[in-house]
Amino acid sequence: MPMATAIDYHQVSHAYLSRLFNLIYQGGDLTLGLPTTKCPSSSVQSIINPRKAAAFPIKRGQHLKITNTHGKQVVDFWAFNPNNSHDYLSMAHSRTILVSISPRVGNSLYSTLRKPMLTLVEDTTPGVHDMIWTACDRERYRMLGATEYHDNCDDNMHRALKENFPADEYPNLQISDDWIPDPLNLFMNVAVDHRSGLDIRPPTSEKGQYVVLRAETDLVIVMSSCPQDMAPVNAGMPADCEYEVFNDAALTEPTLEVSTTIPRTLTKRPKRVKIALSFDFDAVSHWLGTGCHPDNNMADYSSGIFAGQVGAIRLLNMLKRKNIADKVTWFVPGHTIETFPASVKKVVESGAEIGLHGYSHEGIYQMTPEQERDVLVKCIDVATNLCNGQKPRGYRAPMYTIRETTIELLREFGFLYNSSLMHHDSQPYWTPADPPIEKIDFSKPASSWLKPTPIAEPTVGPLESGKHPLVEIPCGWYNEDMMPLQYLPHLANSMGYVSTGVVEQMWKDKFMWLWENAPRVEGEDDSERANDSADFVFPILMHPDTSGMAHIIGMSERIISWLQGWGETVQFYRHEDIAREWLKEQKFHKPTVPT
Numbered sequence: 001m002p003m004a005t006a007i008d009y010h011q012v013s014h015a016y017l018s019r020l021f022n023l024i025y026q027g028g029d030l031t032l033g034l035p036t037t038k039c040p041s042s043s044v045q046s047i048i049n050p051r052k053a054a055a056f057p058i059k060r061g062q063h064l065k066i067t068n069t070h071g072k073q074v075v076d077f078w079a080f081n082p083n084n085s086h087d088y089l090s091m092a093h094s095r096t097i098l099v100s101i102s103p104r105v106g107n108s109l110y111s112t113l114r115k116p117m118l119t120l121v122e123d124t125t126p127g128v129h130d131m132i133w134t135a136c137d138r139e140r141y142r143m144l145g146a147t148e149y150h151d152n153c154d155d156n157m158h159r160a161l162k163e164n165f166p167a168d169e170y171p172n173l174q175i176s177d178d179w180i181p182d183p184l185n186l187f188m189n190v191a192v193d194h195r196s197g198l199d200i201r202p203p204t205s206e207k208g209q210y211v212v213l214r215a216e217t218d219l220v221i222v223m224s225s226c227p228q229d230m231a232p233v234n235a236g237m238p239a240d241c242e243y244e245v246f247n248d249a250a251l252t253e254p255t256l257e258v259s260t261t262i263p264r265t266l267t268k269r270p271k272r273v274k275i276a277l278s279f280d281f282d283a284v285s286h287w288l289g290t291g292c293h294p295d296n297n298m299a300d301y302s303s304g305i306f307a308g309q310v311g312a313i314r315l316l317n318m319l320k321r322k323n324i325a326d327k328v329t330w331f332v333p334g335h336t337i338e339t340f341p342a343s344v345k346k347v348v349e350s351g352a353e354i355g356l357h358g359y360s361h362e363g364i365y366q367m368t369p370e371q372e373r374d375v376l377v378k379c380i381d382v383a384t385n386l387c388n389g390q391k392p393r394g395y396r397a398p399m400y401t402i403r404e405t406t407i408e409l410l411r412e413f414g415f416l417y418n419s420s421l422m423h424h425d426s427q428p429y430w431t432p433a434d435p436p437i438e439k440i441d442f443s444k445p446a447s448s449w450l451k452p453t454p455i456a457e458p459t460v461g462p463l464e465s466g467k468h469p470l471v472e473i474p475c476g477w478y479n480e481d482m483m484p485l486q487y488l489p490h491l492a493n494s495m496g497y498v499s500t501g502v503v504e505q506m507w508k509d510k511f512m513w514l515w516e517n518a519p520r521v522e523g524e525d526d527s528e529r530a531n532d533s534a535d536f537v538f539p540i541l542m543h544p545d546t547s548g549m550a551h552i553i554g555m556s557e558r559i560i561s562w563l564q565g566w567g568e569t570v571q572f573y574r575h576e577d578i579a580r581e582w583l584k585e586q587k588f589h590k591p592t593v594p595t
Helices: 009-023 091-098 138-144 153-164 298-321 334-339 341-349 369-386 404-412 500-517 550-564 575-588
Strands: 053-058 063-067 075-081 084-088 108-110 116-123 184-186 189-192 198-201 210-215 219-225 242-247 250-254 273-280 329-332 353-356 536-542 570-572
Touching: 053 153, 053 242, 075 153, 091 108, 153 219, 273 575, 298 341, 298 550, 329 334, 329 341, 334 341, 334 369, 341 369, 353 369, 353 575, 369 404, 500 536, 500 550, 536 550, 550 570
Parallel strands: 273 329, 273 536, 273 570, 329 353
Antiparallel strands: 053 219, 063 210, 063 242, 075 084, 075 184, 075 219, 108 116, 116 210, 189 198, 242 250
16 A cells, blocks of 8 residues: 655644543642743843753743744744752653654643643644754764864853853853753754655744743743754744744733844845756757866766756755746757657656757857857757647757847847846846947057946837847846766866855855845835845846766755745746746836846
């Protein structure tokens, strides 16, 4: 009998816990006599940035509200008896009593003495939290590939306790530096599969959702905004959260004793983000065109064969697992189509879009205009036959080498879009029709080049000039994998030994900046934010040659999971669909400066 590939343990256990809840031993009153001198006044506001921690007291009967400001931030949570460091919130004891690996509303959480310390009284999230995973520490990040110090919840917890509860004042609340209790991981999503395997996935919580815990005794609370950015714990990007302590009788009013905020740094979400994920299926063609070199040999060509027979299939299978195989674009050279027909056919059958990418990955500087036309005609024919009569609608120049004759040919043959230029990094725009930029001839007087370069106004599009409307989809060197992650022996700009974490973090940094700075501020002068828009396109370019390799494909899947973790606001689109939607908008709205 076939088995499901994964079990949602959180859902399976809920009904069981409901039947058991009334049978669970709740324990008696446990008043610990918490000193009150540490409670800050109402004028004190503690600020904790992402990757940092807070430690503070809470009294019996008070409520602690923890809000996931961004929506995907995990909070490592500890609670201690201030008079007995051996009596602390225990995940092992809580799991045993609750018979669950995630708390539900109404559940109490227990100490090492099996006494209730806190009760979960409200939860506006889907209810996915974790009581299994231990806190991240220095060794964890070393195992993940970090070569330098990385903020971690272990150090955060010890540092927060020492700074807020020094040993001379709280001798009974001292934790050994080489030990830490397992935390309650609020908002963390750890799935359990049918083989009892664990899989970290992005949190299911959304922006603004929260939990409320009631203190069943006086406690010291420590919380860490988890710094994990090398696994999908926080959907890959540590952010902020917010918490407040309320009196039992007035859950809407913060107490004068504690009102602590981890500040919101993430602004309101843009309306829509389109992920333009594409794959340049170069394979052997790269070594014939832009990668042509007199020293190329069998080993070089072999890496191209790997892309055609192994790398592409690995990536395709990964895309299917992520349910986006039909929401991406593959730019395939004609040589790849005819040399690796079986692999390319599988790409077509996945529902992906097929765009052109030269025949033998020819650089524009290698061809005459006549040769360029012949190559384009050949590639259109090959791709049309591959796609059962459907002509390709998009084009990407090999190595982004493109000239004015290329644009003219794309217009002549009715292409919908081009993705080879870098006028903007996150918005579609009209492919320019500027004249060639004149190079400086230093053999002539300086006056011959002391003049501006004519650049067409972006407000004047082809719809006004009568030209074929050719849309430009953003791309660029910093959106791709090959240059930093693949060693090309005869290409000066390749590296190949860069950590995947560097590239992954660069892409995340770019996305976060666009996310934070894209939304327009109502009433703000447009001239101050001329490059911002409520929506944006986020291009990522991968190669089967590169991202198909075993040490890189994991990063490729992580970045996709991270983007999917942002929810419905972020969606994957084929380039053709992005271009069509944008073109439709231009036809119904007065063209404006591309933002």
